[in-house]
Amino acid sequence: MNSPQYRTIELLSPAKNLECGMAAIKHGADAVYIGGPGFGARKNAGNSLSDIEELINYAHLFGVKVYITLNTLLFDHEIDEANQLIHAIYKIGADAVIIQDMGLLETKLPSIEIHASTQTDNRTVEKVKFLEDVGFSQVVLARELSIEQIKEIKQDTSVPLEYFIHGALCVCYSGQCYMSASINKRSANRGECAQPCRLKYSLKDKNGINIYKDKHLLSLKDLNLTSHIEALIDAGITSFKIEGRLKDKDYVANITAHYRQIIDSILKKRNDIKRASSGLSHTSFKADATKSFNRGFTNYFVNGREKGIWSIDSPKNIGEELGQVKFVAKDHFVISSNEKLTNGDGLTYFTKNKELNGVLINKIEGNKIYPNNMKGIAKGMLLYRNFDKAFTDAVAKNNSQRTIPVDILFVEKDNQFELSIRDANQLETSIICDLTPSTANNPERALDQIKIQISKLGNTVFHPDNVRINLKNDWFFQAKELNAARRLLIEKHETKRRMHFRPKDTVFKPNSVPFPKIELNYTANIINEKAQHFYARHGVKKSDWGFEKQTNIKGAELMRTKHCVLYMNNQCLKEHPEVRKLLPLTLYNKKDNYRLEFDCKNCEMIVKREK
Numbered sequence: 001m002n003s004p005q006y007r008t009i010e011l012l013s014p015a016k017n018l019e020c021g022m023a024a025i026k027h028g029a030d031a032v033y034i035g036g037p038g039f040g041a042r043k044n045a046g047n048s049l050s051d052i053e054e055l056i057n058y059a060h061l062f063g064v065k066v067y068i069t070l071n072t073l074l075f076d077h078e079i080d081e082a083n084q085l086i087h088a089i090y091k092i093g094a095d096a097v098i099i100q101d102m103g104l105l106e107t108k109l110p111s112i113e114i115h116a117s118t119q120t121d122n123r124t125v126e127k128v129k130f131l132e133d134v135g136f137s138q139v140v141l142a143r144e145l146s147i148e149q150i151k152e153i154k155q156d157t158s159v160p161l162e163y164f165i166h167g168a169l170c171v172c173y174s175g176q177c178y179m180s181a182s183i184n185k186r187s188a189n190r191g192e193c194a195q196p197c198r199l200k201y202s203l204k205d206k207n208g209i210n211i212y213k214d215k216h217l218l219s220l221k222d223l224n225l226t227s228h229i230e231a232l233i234d235a236g237i238t239s240f241k242i243e244g245r246l247k248d249k250d251y252v253a254n255i256t257a258h259y260r261q262i263i264d265s266i267l268k269k270r271n272d273i274k275r276a277s278s279g280l281s282h283t284s285f286k287a288d289a290t291k292s293f294n295r296g297f298t299n300y301f302v303n304g305r306e307k308g309i310w311s312i313d314s315p316k317n318i319g320e321e322l323g324q325v326k327f328v329a330k331d332h333f334v335i336s337s338n339e340k341l342t343n344g345d346g347l348t349y350f351t352k353n354k355e356l357n358g359v360l361i362n363k364i365e366g367n368k369i370y371p372n373n374m375k376g377i378a379k380g381m382l383l384y385r386n387f388d389k390a391f392t393d394a395v396a397k398n399n400s401q402r403t404i405p406v407d408i409l410f411v412e413k414d415n416q417f418e419l420s421i422r423d424a425n426q427l428e429t430s431i432i433c434d435l436t437p438s439t440a441n442n443p444e445r446a447l448d449q450i451k452i453q454i455s456k457l458g459n460t461v462f463h464p465d466n467v468r469i470n471l472k473n474d475w476f477f478q479a480k481e482l483n484a485a486r487r488l489l490i491e492k493h494e495t496k497r498r499m500h501f502r503p504k505d506t507v508f509k510p511n512s513v514p515f516p517k518i519e520l521n522y523t524a525n526i527i528n529e530k531a532q533h534f535y536a537r538h539g540v541k542k543s544d545w546g547f548e549k550q551t552n553i554k555g556a557e558l559m560r561t562k563h564c565v566l567y568m569n570n571q572c573l574k575e576h577p578e579v580r581k582l583l584p585l586t587l588y589n590k591k592d593n594y595r596l597e598f599d600c601k602n603c604e605m606i607v608k609r610e611k
Contacts, residue, residue, distance in 0.1 A: 007238055010276040011263055012067075012162065013256045014244040018051040021066075022058060023249040026402045027283060028260030030276035031065040033098065035245060036089060039070045039082050039191075053092040061461050061494060062402060063277040063425070063501040065095035069245070071117035073189045073548060074101045076528045083107040095503045096137060100175060100189065103530030105134070111505035113137035118164070119175035119189065121523075123149075125156050126516040132159035133513040134538075137506060138239065140164075142173060143223065144301050144562045147235045154236025161236055165225040166255055166289070167243025169300060169309075171197045171218045172559040176523055178547045179558045182609055183592060187548050189525055198315040201589050203565060203596075205582035212312070215354075217565055217587065218607075219315040221308070224289060224297035226258070230266050232302075233273060247293070250395045257287035257400070278425050279402045279461070285394040290320045293386075301562060305603065310568055314356035319348055319386025328379050332368045335383055341369065346387030351376050358386065403463035404497075410454055411470040419454060419485050421493050423462070427500055429493040433485040435477050443474035450475075453482035460490050514539040522547050522556065558594070559607035566598065566605075573600050586610065 013029035015021030021032045034055065035046050056066045068089050074082055082104060086097055090110035097112060100119040115138040116122060116131045123142035131139050140162040141150065154161060170177065177188050179196045186192040197218040203211045225232065229240065240263070242255050260281060267275055290297075296318055298309040311318075323337035335341075345361045359371035371377070407422045417437070420430035440446035447469060455464045515535060520543040526532055527546040535543050547553065565587075566572055571579045587594040593610035 005272070007233075007273050008276045009233060009263060009267065009273050010065075010239040011256065011259055012239050012241040013252055014167075014242055014247065015055070015252070016245055016247060017047055018055050020247070020249045020252045021055040023253040024256050025059055025062060025064050026281065026400050027253045027256040027287075028264075028281040028402070029064060029256050031067060031095070031239070032059060033067040033069055033241075033245070036068045036070060036085055038085065039072045039074065039078070049088055049092055052089070052094065056093045057498065060093065060498045060501040062279040062404065063497075065276075065503070067096045067098055067115060068094050069098045069117070070104070071098050071100040071119050072191045073187070073525055073527050073546065074103060075549075076530075079103055079107060079528055079530055083109070086110060086112065093502060098140070100525070101528070101531060102526075102534040103528045105508065105510065106530035106534050109508045111507045113503065113506045114508055115162070116140060117175075118142060119525075121173055121175045123173065124516075125153050128153050128157050128159065128161075130513065130516060130538075132157050134511065135508050138162055140241065141237075143169060144173065146301050146304050147228070147231055148304075150232070150235040150237060160238045162239035162241055163232060163237045164223060164243055165229065165232070165240045165259065166223055167247075168295075169220040169223050169298075171220050171561050171563050173561070175525060177559050178522075178556065179607065181547055182556075182558050189546075190548065196592075197559075199589060201587050204586050204588070206584055207582070211569060211585070212565075215312040216315050217310075217312055217568075218561075218563070219295070219311050220300075220563060221296040221298040221311045222294040223300050224294070225299060225302055226262055226289065228299065228302050229259070229262050233266065250392065251292045253398065253400065254285075254287055254292045254395055255289060257281065257283045257285075258289045261287060278423075279404045280463075281400065281402045283400045284398040285391070285400070288391065291388050291391045293317045294319075305562070305567070309563060312568075313350060313354045316356055317348075317386045318356065319346070319384040320388075322347070322383045322385050325377060325379055325381045325383060328374075328377060329368075331374065332365075332370045333374070333377055334367050335369060337383075339385070340390075341385070342390050344387075344389035345385055346389075347371065348384045348386050349377065349381050360387075402461065404461055405465040406457075406462045407466040407468070408454055408464055409468050409470070410450065412472045412475075419489050421462070421489055423493070423497070425497075425500070427493070427496055429489060429496050431485065431489050431492065433481070435481050435485065437473075437475040437477060440474040440476040446474065446476045447471075449479065450477060450482065453477075453479050454486050456483070456486065457490070460494075462490065462493075510537070512537050512539070518542070520544065522550060522553055555608065557606050558609055560599075561605050561607070562603060564598065564603070564605045565596065573598055 010030040012031045013024035015032045015034040024032050059066050087110050090112045096115050098115040098117045100117045116136045118140040138160045143164050180194040181187040186194045200214045201217045202213045295311045323335050325333050326336050327334040348358045357376050363370040405424050409420045411418050417433040417435050419433050422428040455467050515538040518541045522544050525546045527549045585596040595608045597606040
């Protein structure tokens with residue numbers, strides 16, 4: 001198959017709700033993913049079909065796609081309902097559904113694209129190739145993959161590859177974490193994760209000696225791959241995904257605008273790639289990823305294993321580093337910082353016990369900062385800002401818009417008046433106007449009035465780039481007639497754009513391509529009979545029920561992660577084999593105890609529940 005001369009690059013943003021989805025589109029998203037009424041991996045981020053349809057109608061004006069997340073595991077009694085939901089999603093014009101449960105592929109699906117969620121554990125060439133051969137239209141890769149690993153996958157596959165570039169990180173391989181389900185029956189694979197990885201733990205060796213005490217040992221920083229976008233494009237990624245389906249619209253607006261600028265700067269200098277949607281975003285604030293919620297940033301494993309991916313002192317929003325406290329008085333302090341601070345800013349700092357505390361700025365006088373309390377603030381302490389009031393106000397009050405440049409033409413021919421519009425996608429709409437012309441007393445003024453009336457596109461998504469008028473005589477038209485003609489033209493052109501960007505039917509045809517394994521344990525996440533049938537049809541001889549359907553799995557791994565506490569503590573077993581005498585290690589808190597094992601061949605740490 002000959003590859004096209006260019007690849008399409010997609011910026012994919014999250015939407016907790018309709019408001020967030022609209023914000024994502026206005027600030028430059030090429031696609032939006034949003035939860036439907038049920039079966040999404042964020043149980044508290046569901047949306048009505050009517051809201052989703054409204055989002056789709058707006059999105060398709062710009063050629064923006066809308067993907068619906070149905071990426072939870074399903075019990076037998078839920079399969080039919082989930083299938084019916086997919087049919088309903090298809091009817092309202094959604095571009096794709098993102099799924100995890102293979103049982104859905106054993107049902108009669110509508111002609112809609114099916115995307116493989118990152119929850120399907122897509123970290124090997126063999127797995128991605130299988131999903132491509134099965135019929136998935138896009139595959140969301142595991143976050144742990146490096147650029148080199150992505151290149152290897154791309155070399156042996158042709159399915160579009162999606163990859164997370166920003167936001168919160170699960171410490172475990174997606175879809176493979178059973179920690180929450182083990183603790184309190186809240187399954188991460190069913191959208192109910194209780195986030196035990198963000199809790200405090202202590203770590204002791206086999207002699208009972210504590211290595212760490214009361215630290216967030218499984219908590220990671222947030223992902224930020226701002227400086228790696230072009231390298232990821234070259235590696236084969238076509239869809240760049242921002243995490244955050246529980247984030248508010250200000251977060252979505254800021255982070256989307258940030259990556260829109262990064263991707264646009266790359267597109268401008270290359271002719272082998274192009275943008276996936278159309279329209280220009282006019283943002284009324286200066287995007288800054290450091291200003292939105294983050295636990296500190298990491299490249300994670302995009303360049304291979306690196307130090308500092310963890311955030312063990314706090315899982316909260318630490319904020320941007322400001323500087324050190326130079327002087328402390330009874331009711332104020334002075335900080336060495338070039339950043340402009342304002343009343344209402346939120347500052348954070350770590351106490352001597354490495355606890356994250358925060359204060360609000362009540363007043364600033366010169367270089368003196370008066371907070372709402374001085375407890376714990378000491379000279380030499382490093383301060384951060386996790387709430388920038390001026391920036392937050394600018395984002396909240398922003399009137400950012402996304403517009404489509406158009407040319408408007410008004411011509412007289414064959415005793416008729418034709419009004420037409422042509423957009424940046426070369427789509428054109430024309431109408432014959434119902435006008436009552438009269439001879440203009442002031443031809444120049446009449447011509448100006450015509451141009452003004454047919455250019456009034458302020459309440460639409462269109463922006464007049466060029467307006468041409470070609471009349472045979474000096475005519476005067478009533479403003480209300482010109483306005484009516486313009487409104488009719490815009491309505492028809494909006495319909496044309498929505499029809500043009502309507503998703504093409506994609507028929508899923510079941511096949512029997514062999515799965516890479518012939519035996520599957522609970523980590524295959526099979527909790528319904530249709531999923532069992534799916535794997536059997538693809539050559540699997542034996543398959544166990546998933547964690548959610550078993551009461552006791554002897555020696556079960558609750559988590560397998562690339563994050564390693566020994567590496568974090570400069571005790572990597574490859575470099576320090578003598579550390580083995582301290583094993584096994586125990587991770588514990590007041591409620592739970594876990595045994596840690598280490599698969600050094602694959603550089604992975606394994607978390608198991610203690611008996």
